[in-house]
Amino acid sequence: MERNLALVALFAALIAALGLIPKFTLGFGVPITAQSLGIMLCGTVLGARRGALAVLLFLLLVALGLPLLAGGRGGLGVFVSPTAGFLVGWPVAAFVTGLVVEKWRRAPLAFVAGVASVIGGILVLYMFGVAGLAITLKKSGAEAALLVTAFVPGDIVKAVLAGMITAALAKARPESVLSRA
Amino acid sequence: MISLTSPVETRAHHWPAGAKLAALCAATVVLFAQESLGFHAVVFAACVCVYRLPGVRFFRAGMKGLMVLWPFIALVLVWHLVIGAPVAGLVVGLRLLSAVALANLVTMTTKLSAMIEVVRWLATPLRRVGVNTRALEIGIALVVRFTPTLADKGAQLAQSWSARSRKKPGWKIVMPFTVLALDDAEYVAEALKARGGLNQ
Numbered sequence: 054m055e056r057n058l059a060l061v062a063l064f065a066a067l068i069a070a071l072g073l074i075p076k077f078t079l080g081f082g083v084p085i086t087a088q089s090l091g092i093m094l095c096g097t098v099l100g101a102r103r104g105a106l107a108v109l110l111f112l113l114l115v116a117l118g119l120p121l122l123a124g125g126r127g128g129l130g131v132f133v134s135p136t137a138g139f140l141v142g143w144p145v146a147a148f149v150t151g152l153v154v155e156k157w158r159r160a161p162l163a164f165v166a167g168v169a170s171v172i173g174g175i176l177v178l179y180m181f182g183v184a185g186l187a188i189t190l191k192k193s194g195a196e197a198a199l200l201v202t203a204f205v206p207g208d209i210v211k212a213v214l215a216g217m218i219t220a221a222l223a224k225a226r227p228e229s230v231l232s233r234a
Numbered sequence: 235m236i237s238l239t240s241p242v243e244t245r246a247h248h249w250p251a252g253a254k255l256a257a258l259c260a261a262t263v264v265l266f267a268q269e270s271l272g273f274h275a276v277v278f279a280a281c282v283c284v285y286r287l288p289g290v291r292f293f294r295a296g297m298k299g300l301m302v303l304w305p306f307i308a309l310v311l312v313w314h315l316v317i318g319a320p321v322a323g324l325v326v327g328l329r330l331l332s333a334v335a336l337a338n339l340v341t342m343t344t345k346l347s348a349m350i351e352v353v354r355w356l357a358t359p360l361r362r363v364g365v366n367t368r369a370l371e372i373g374i375a376l377v378v379r380f381t382p383t384l385a386d387k388g389a390q391l392a393q394s395w396s397a398r399s400r401k402k403p404g405w406k407i408v409m410p411f412t413v414l415a416l417d418d419a420e421y422v423a424e425a426l427k428a429r430g431g432l433n434q
Contacts, residue, residue, distance in 0.1 A: 055426040067415040114377055129340055130337040
């Protein structure tokens with residue numbers, strides 16, 4: 054119990070710390086940062102349940118008013134802004150990513166974690182993100198999807214990195230990669 | 235740790251956080267239900283006035299918080315001009331500005347401790363049915379405590395990278411960074427257990 058709590062809390066802090074690594078913004082104000090890599094890692098390393106809890110804890114602190122999102126953003130305003138859908142989708146993305154890694158054990162971990170990150174961190178996440186854009190900007194789903202296509206290549210790179218990093222972690226700290234424990 | 239609460243003390247700082255949050259929920263629902271341009275123009279003008287009341291410093295900080303929305307506003311306005319519905323575009327833009335302005339207002343006038351108290355209160359029904367909510371409270375404290383520590387360790391990793399390479403530190407430091415977080419988690423878990431764990 055204590056170990057689960059510590060891992061969940063430290064990964065929530067890790068997502069926040071990854072947001073402090075210098076960012077670059079690609080149009081439309083959606084910052085491309087290592088933070089979404091952190092979401093993928095929550096799933097691939099901690100597994101579905103603990104990964105989603107870590108992301109939820111992180112979002113709770115953002116809502117309480119801590120400037121933990123990339124670029125020092127935070128507070129309640131981010132949950133009604135056009136990118137709110139992505140925030141809502143984060144815990145689900147971590148859960149799905151973790152679930153794929155937990156269930157699919159027959160392929161090498163780097164490959165599985167990479168594919169899991171594409172499924173959770175891109176497919177599932179973008180469904181929520183596009184829905185959020187469509188609601189706040191009053192656009193159709195297809196129009197909103199058009200706005201975010203520019204970010205897909207960057208996220209595919211992140212998914213590949215998440216796979217490689219997870220495999221490296223499994224070698225360095227095998228007992229800590231709980232998605233495969 | 236720095237929170238987004240404004241250092242400029244306003245009267246709203248002393249209002250109960252729960253009431254502010256409930257009012258914000260109600261206001262957001264109304265904003266998204268209304269479609270008239272006049273209504274949204276009046277609400278946004280009122281928001282700007284409220285931001286101006288506590289002084290220039292508060293006003294500037296508040297407007298800075300809204301500036302992140304400009305790409306979306308510009309996009310919506312251009313889009314609606316092209317499809318020939320400029321009024322609808324203005325409504326969407328103003329609604330977005332007011333919704334974010336009101337939410338930021340609550341964040342700027344509410345201390346972190348008051349917000350955490352609301353979370354504790356919301357968790358009361360869980361405690362009644364026997365769920366241990368101490369984990370949530372300790373979890374919040376741990377993240378607040380460890381985010382600056384981890385950020386500091388990340389900066390040290392980036393520095394040691396720069397000392398050895400001409401290239402800028404990139405994704406390669408994420409792996410050792412994650413190892414540091416995992417190791418810290420193991421130490422914290424041991425420390426929590428040594429102090430009696432979560433079931434006190």
